[in-house]
Amino acid sequence: MIAQIVVSGIIFGCIYGLAALGMVLIYKTSDIVNFAQGEMAMIITFIAFMFISKYELPYIASFALALLFAALLGAIVYILFLKPIQSSTPISLIVLTLGLYMIFHGLAGLIWGHSPTSFPRALEGSPFQIGSVFITPNEIFVVIFTICLMLLLFALFRFTKIGLAMRAAAQDMMASELMGIKVTKIFVLTWALGSLLGGVAGMLIAPTTFLHPSMMAEVLIMAFAAAVLGGFVSMPGAVIGGAIIGVFGNLVSYFVGSELRIVFVFLLIIVVLIIRPTGLFGGTQYIKKV
């Protein structure tokens, strides 16, 4: 029983981790905490659903088209809303992304209504048994896909020229400009990628939460928690943080009660931050951890 709880916790944790990855990427590069990340993911998921149900496209095509939309959405949000006030104070930026959260949430409710709809899984197929644990092909897909995306991002940041430019732009915009880096382009790309990661998280969680404007509310909080736990600058940290929170949350649900899950998750985070203020993977060596 415990093994089953842990495994399904890891699967939820992967999705929190994916959403957290997008936030960490955006924060690391453009220094903006994107509170609208979850609502953007929800809109992307609705778009995917539109392709699936209205145009009757196959899942993979809808998934890909939705990701294209996600990248565009991220780029547009940055250019239209964030770029003009980027030099403003952090608090203005926070209020702005919170405002976007409200706007996206309201708009989605207006357009698509609030009643939950079911959303298909990436892979169908009945669960099979490994030891005492039951696991579905879709769940295995979620885990592998998350790990691949994390490694891909890690490599992009660490080993490519564009990744180097992203890290440089995060540290000193003017000096980056003087190296010939087009900083605005880098930020647009970052937001496109961040939004895309959120979109993946949205589409993967939707079969469980059902599709509706509030579907990402809890995921966003958990993703935040995962990012903070991981130090908010580390990509592997975000995913590992997600997994820890997923497993811990599931254990709390089972042993204490599901209504206390979020309470305990945040207690855990408070304890971790008291012991390690920079998060599990933040702090002095964070440059080495990407």
Add this chain to the structure above:
Amino acid sequence: MLKLNNISFYYGKIHALKSINLEIPKGSIVSLLGANGAGKTTTLKVISRLIQPSEGTYELNGDSMLKTSSSNLVKKGVIHCPENRRVFPLLSVEENLNIGAYLRKDKQKVKEDYEKICIMFPRLKERLKQVAGTLSGGEQQMLAIGRSLMGAPKLLLLDEPSLGLAPNIIQEIFRTIKKINVEGTAILLVEQNAHLSLEISDYSYILENGRVALQGTPEELRGNKDISKLYLGV
């Protein structure tokens, strides 16, 4: 190679540059001297296209640069090494150097330049994997210059390379600047340290309140007693 004509610039209502005329001949060291707030850094920012002047013309090898992006100017070999070094503190020394060659496609030449810079600054070579933020001020200045050299500059704009450094380090930096120039790179040197700058310059401009107050060869400027007193602190 570079020519500024009647360049004016305003920060809001403050008239920061007033009809600046400045010329940098190919292969020369030109210094831009003056007190804090005289407009030295602003002039450099105009040249590297970080800011757009309100009036005047700016030519590089005969072409107007007033519609060129800063990124394109780097491609043309005009490279600005900013004030306060501005190395990327969380990137390693090696990464800082690599990013200097961000726009270059000639991989083989980049590699050669990298080797050359490692020889020029042996102290950087010992610290390639170290994060730049942990370097001393002098080492950071060397890294900033090395990073600029990775862009294969034809004209190097150096903004106060001596700022906050110990005298022996300053000597070393100036020797390096002269060496870079001898190897064929033109240099525009912005400095408060007028004495040392005049020693290595071919020509100097002295800025005062956004205007070119004086200009001439080092001999001319040193020869004038009033000037020496007012601007060179002799």
